Amino acid sequence: MKLVPLGDRIVLKQLEAEETTKSGIVLPGQNKEKPQQAEVIAVGPGGVIDGKEVKMEVKAGDKVIYSKYAGTEVKLDDDQEYIIVKQSDVLAVIE
Amino acid sequence: MKLVPLGDRIVLKQLEAEETTKSGIVLPGQNKEKPQQAEVIAVGPGGVIDGKEVKMEVKAGDKVIYSKYAGTEVKLDDDQEYIIVKQSDVLAVIE
Amino acid sequence: MKLVPLGDRIVLKQLEAEETTKSGIVLPGQNKEKPQQAEVIAVGPGGVIDGKEVKMEVKAGDKVIYSKYAGTEVKLDDDQEYIIVKQSDVLAVIE
Amino acid sequence: MKLVPLGDRIVLKQLEAEETTKSGIVLPGQNKEKPQQAEVIAVGPGGVIDGKEVKMEVKAGDKVIYSKYAGTEVKLDDDQEYIIVKQSDVLAVIE
Amino acid sequence: MKLVPLGDRIVLKQLEAEETTKSGIVLPGQNKEKPQQAEVIAVGPGGVIDGKEVKMEVKAGDKVIYSKYAGTEVKLDDDQEYIIVKQSDVLAVIE
Amino acid sequence: MKLVPLGDRIVLKQLEAEETTKSGIVLPGQNKEKPQQAEVIAVGPGGVIDGKEVKMEVKAGDKVIYSKYAGTEVKLDDDQEYIIVKQSDVLAVIE
Amino acid sequence: MKLVPLGDRIVLKQLEAEETTKSGIVLPGQNKEKPQQAEVIAVGPGGVIDGKEVKMEVKAGDKVIYSKYAGTEVKLDDDQEYIIVKQSDVLAVIE
Numbered sequence: 155m156k157l158v159p160l161g162d163r164i165v166l167k168q169l170e171a172e173e174t175t176k177s178g179i180v181l182p183g184q185n186k187e188k189p190q191q192a193e194v195i196a197v198g199p200g201g202v203i204d205g206k207e208v209k210m211e212v213k214a215g216d217k218v219i220y221s222k223y224a225g226t227e228v229k230l231d232d233d234q235e236y237i238i239v240k241q242s243d244v245l246a247v248i249e
Numbered sequence: 250m251k252l253v254p255l256g257d258r259i260v261l262k263q264l265e266a267e268e269t270t271k272s273g274i275v276l277p278g279q280n281k282e283k284p285q286q287a288e289v290i291a292v293g294p295g296g297v298i299d300g301k302e303v304k305m306e307v308k309a310g311d312k313v314i315y316s317k318y319a320g321t322e323v324k325l326d327d328d329q330e331y332i333i334v335k336q337s338d339v340l341a342v343i344e
Numbered sequence: 345m346k347l348v349p350l351g352d353r354i355v356l357k358q359l360e361a362e363e364t365t366k367s368g369i370v371l372p373g374q375n376k377e378k379p380q381q382a383e384v385i386a387v388g389p390g391g392v393i394d395g396k397e398v399k400m401e402v403k404a405g406d407k408v409i410y411s412k413y414a415g416t417e418v419k420l421d422d423d424q425e426y427i428i429v430k431q432s433d434v435l436a437v438i439e
Numbered sequence: 440m441k442l443v444p445l446g447d448r449i450v451l452k453q454l455e456a457e458e459t460t461k462s463g464i465v466l467p468g469q470n471k472e473k474p475q476q477a478e479v480i481a482v483g484p485g486g487v488i489d490g491k492e493v494k495m496e497v498k499a500g501d502k503v504i505y506s507k508y509a510g511t512e513v514k515l516d517d518d519q520e521y522i523i524v525k526q527s528d529v530l531a532v533i534e
Numbered sequence: 535m536k537l538v539p540l541g542d543r544i545v546l547k548q549l550e551a552e553e554t555t556k557s558g559i560v561l562p563g564q565n566k567e568k569p570q571q572a573e574v575i576a577v578g579p580g581g582v583i584d585g586k587e588v589k590m591e592v593k594a595g596d597k598v599i600y601s602k603y604a605g606t607e608v609k610l611d612d613d614q615e616y617i618i619v620k621q622s623d624v625l626a627v628i629e
Numbered sequence: 630m631k632l633v634p635l636g637d638r639i640v641l642k643q644l645e646a647e648e649t650t651k652s653g654i655v656l657p658g659q660n661k662e663k664p665q666q667a668e669v670i671a672v673g674p675g676g677v678i679d680g681k682e683v684k685m686e687v688k689a690g691d692k693v694i695y696s697k698y699a700g701t702e703v704k705l706d707d708d709q710e711y712i713i714v715k716q717s718d719v720l721a722v723i724e
Numbered sequence: 725m726k727l728v729p730l731g732d733r734i735v736l737k738q739l740e741a742e743e744t745t746k747s748g749i750v751l752p753g754q755n756k757e758k759p760q761q762a763e764v765i766a767v768g769p770g771g772v773i774d775g776k777e778v779k780m781e782v783k784a785g786d787k788v789i790y791s792k793y794a795g796t797e798v799k800l801d802d803d804q805e806y807i808i809v810k811q812s813d814v815l816a817v818i819e
Contacts, residue, residue, distance in 0.1 A: 157314065157341040160306055165341065196341075204337070205301035206775035211730055219727065219798050219808065226340055228314050238314065238340045242774070245796055245808045246727040246735065246766075252409065252436040255401055260436065291436075299432070300396030321435055323409050333409065333435045347504065347531040350496055355531065386531075394527070395491030416530055418504050428504065428530045442599065442626040445591055450626065481626075489622070490586035511625060513599050523599065523625045537694065537721040540686055545721065576721075584717070585681030606720055608694050618694065618720045632789065632816040635781055640816065671816075679812070680776030701815055703789050713789065713815045 155230055159198035159238060162208040165228075166192035166220060166237040190222045191248065195236060210241060217248040250325055254293035254333060257303040260323075261287035261315060261332040285317045286343065290331060305336060312343040345420055349388035349428060352398040355418075356382035356410060356427040380412045381438065385426060400431060407438040440515055444483035444523060447493040450513075451477035451505060451522040475507045476533065480521060495526060502533040535610055539578035539618060542588040545608075546572035546600060546617045570602045571628065575616060590621060597628040630705055634673035634713060637683040640703075641667035641695060641712040665697045666723065670711060685716060692723040725800055729768035729808060732778040735798075736762035736790060736807040760792045761818065765806060780811060787818040 157165045169191040193215065200210040212218060224243040228236045252260045264286040288310065295305040307313060319338040323331045347355045359381040383405065390400040402408060414433040418426045442450045454476040478500065485495040497503060509528040513521045537545045549571040573595065580590040592598060604623040608616045632640045644666040668690065675685040687693060699718040703711045727735045739761040763785065770780040782788060794813040798806045 156344045158344055159341045160339055161337070163340055202302065207772065209772075219796075221796055226314075226316055228340070230343075242731070244730055245733055245798070246729045248800075249726045249728055251439045253439055254436045255434055256432070258435055297397065297399075321409075321411055323435070325438075346534045348534055349531045350529055351527070353530055392492065392494075416504075416506055418530070420533075441629045443629055444626045445624055446622070448625055487587065487589075511599075511601055513625070515628075536724045538724055539721045540719055541717070543720055582682065582684075606694075606696055608720070610723075631819045633819055634816045635814055636812070638815055677777065677779075701789075701791055703815070705818075 155232060157196055157228065157230070157236060157238070159196055161198050162200055162203045162210065162241045163198045163238050164194055164210075164212060164241055164244065165196040166218070166225070166239060167195050168192045168235070168237060169217065190220050190237075191217065192220055192237060193217055198241075200241075208241065212241065212244055212247060219245045219248060221245060250327060252291055252323065252325070252331060252333070254291055256293050257295055257298045257305065257336045258293045258333050259289055259305075259307060259336055259339065260291040261313070261320070261334060262290050263287050263330070263332060264312065285315050285332075286312060287315055287332060288312055293336075295336075303336065307336065307339055307342060314340045314343060316340060345422060347386055347418065347420070347426060347428070349386055351388050352390055352393045352400065352431045353388045353428050354384055354400075354402060354431055354434065355386040356408070356415070356429060357385050358382050358425070358427060359407065380410050380427075381407060382410055382427065383407055388431075390431075398431065402431065402434055402437060409435045409438060411435060440517060442481055442513065442515070442521060442523070444481055446483050447485055447488045447495065447526045448483045448523050449479055449495075449497060449526055449529065450481040451503070451510070451524060452480050453477050453520070453522060454502065475505050475522075476502065477505055477522060478502055483526075485526075493526065497526065497529055497532060504530045504533060506530060535612060537576055537608065537610070537616060537618070539576055541578050542580055542583045542590065542621045543578045543618050544574055544590075544592060544621055544624065545576040546598070546605070546619060547575050548572050548615070548617060549597065570600050570617075571597060572600055572617060573597055578621075580621075588621065592621065592624055592627060599625045599628060601625060630707060632671055632703065632705070632711060632713070634671055636673050637675055637678045637685065637716045638673045638713050639669055639685075639687060639716055639719065640671040641693070641700070641714060642670050643667050643710070643712060644692065665695050665712075666692065667695055667712060668692055673716075675716075683716065687716065687719055687722060694720045694723060696720060725802060727766055727798065727800070727806060727808070729766055731768050732770055732773045732780065732811045733768045733808050734764055734780075734782060734811055734814065735766040736788070736795070736809060737765050738762045738805070738807060739787065760790050760807075761787065762790055762807060763787055768811075770811075778811065782811065782814055782817060789815045789818060791815060 159165050194212050196214060197210050200208045220239050221243045225237040225239040228238055254260050289307050292305050295303045315334050316338045320332040320334040323333055349355050384402050387400050390398045410429050411433045415427040415429040418428055444450050479497050482495050485493045505524050506528045510522040510524040513523055539545050574592050577590050580588045600619050601623045605617040605619040608618055634640050669687050672685050675683045695714050696718045700712040700714040703713055729735050764782050767780050770778045790809050791813045795807040795809040798808055
């Protein structure tokens with residue numbers, strides 16, 4: 155079972171889940187993006203996305219920092235969890 | 250009775266309905282997209298959509314992960330339920 | 345008395361009115377689009393709409409699924425009710 | 440005293456004012472557009488509006504359905520009330 | 535002391551201040567634009583504004599209807615009050 | 630110590646700080662832009678900003694009216710306070 | 725361990741953390757951007773970002789003022805904290 159991302163999408167596997175819930179009332183718009191470290195599992199083909207040419211710049215195996223709120227968590231039948239993001243949600247590669 | 254999607258739309262049939270309602274007050278903007286597995290039933294012709302050329306990249310029979318909040322649920326007279334999404338709401342093909 | 349839609353607009357006549365009011369407080373942004381079946385009554389000429397070429401792909405007599413929230417309900421003097429939508433709000437043709 | 444609309448704007452005179460106030464609390468975003476019948480009083484020259492060529496397709500004397508929320512009510516010194524809308528807010532011509 | 539507007543901006547002097555405060559709670563998004571009559575005092579040079587060619591179509595001395603919420607009130611040292619709007623906020627010229 | 634603005638940004642020094650706090654509950658979206666008089670301290674190079682050519686039209690020493698909400702206040706180590714705005718937030722030059 | 729930013733992104737290291745929490749209820753939309761001084765640590769390659777050519781204009785070692793709300797805080801395993809912003813969030817270089 156394998157995820158093949160479409161367009162400029164990338165399948166990530168989170169390296170560490172460090173979410174600490176903040177107590178108190180959090181009003182919408184005040185949330186800060188939570189950065190996340192992840193390993194790139196699969197990379198879409200890129201191409202013309204929404205009328206604009208997108209060239210993929212990360213590759214499977216890269217460790218990356220991504221902006222969590224933009225992604226979609228996916229749980230496959232083998233109980234593995236992945237995150238699918240657009241390449242523009244990848245902020246930096248960790249070397 | 251058959252659904253023929255327009256433009257870059259795709260008719261999906263959900264593979265599993267795993268929605269678990271979260272208790273408590275959910276404020277707008279804090280909802281995360283719920284990923285969904287579905288089978289592609291029908292695919293629109295693509296073409297120039299909103300001034301941009303869209304090439305359809307999935308085909309009937311594909312199993313896909315899609316972003317649920319973007320879709321529209323449709324219940325036909327034969328009590329079958331479908332979801333109509335744009336191709337850009339399909340995140341990945343499952344192989 | 346006849347409605348002649350402008351641009352990429354389409355005049356629809358609803359096939360079934362199945363709106364069931366949900367009790368409780370519904371917060372804005374949590375509403376899902378309610379799909380609707382309708383018959384196409386009249387179709388605008390299409391052409392350059394908002395700077396983009398739009399070709400009309402449905403025709404009078406088609407039964408369609410449309411996304412309700414985008415439309416405008418119109419009640420003419422003869423007490424007939426219509427809905428005017430843009431073609432992009434038509435999701436699929438029912439065959 | 441005469442209103443000469445700029446760009447793609449149109450001066451309308453409402454044919455019937457059928458606004459019935461709904462009781463209860465109306466939350467923002469839940470309001471549906473209220474369609475309106477009006478007579479076209481004056482039509483702007485069209486041309487390049489916001490970088491896009493707009494050709495005017497209605498003319499003075501036309502009876503039209505327009506989308507009310509987009510318009511601006513104007514009361515001139517002679518106590519006549521008009522509504523100024525953009526042509527894209529005109530949904531259909533009534534024939 | 536003189537205001538020289540930049541780009542597609544226009545300096546207006548209000549002809550009548552007919553604001554009547556409505557009592558009660560006004561929820562955001564329910565406010566209607568309040569039309570305003572004003573005299574054009576100064577007109578910017580136009581040109582390429584936000585990547586689009588804008589040709590100025592009003593001139594000093596014109597009486598115009600403008601959409602108030604878009605403008606900015608300016609009080610100069612000589613206690614004169616002006617409103618600076620973009621030309622696209624001018625709805626019509628009064629003749 | 631000197632601020633060199635990037636792109637179409639401009640460094641301003643406020644001429645008068647006339648902010649008077651309004652009492653009562655202010656709901657978001659009801660705030661009007663507060664115009665401000667300032668002196669231009671430094672001007673960015675302009676050029677292609679967000680895909681559009683921007684030509685700088687103000688120069689150091691100009692007195693300008695700007696739209697406050699768009700700017701960012703900056704306090705340098707020498708306790709001088711500046712405001713950095715984009716040129717499109719400058720409404721008019723005062724002569 | 726090194727962060728290599730993608731596209732038009734820039735890795736910053738904050739020079740001073742002067743955040744003072746304001747008491748009272750802060751409604752969304754009323755927050756002002758908090759400017760920040762930072763040192764540029766790494767600069768992405770630029771290129772065509774979202775269909776628009778972006779040329780990088782800051783370099784590692786520059787001291788800059790940036791608009792905080794747009795950035796993403798990143799904490800690496802060596803406990804160093806960085807902020808990743810787009811170049812358009814850099815307001816000015818401090819010389």
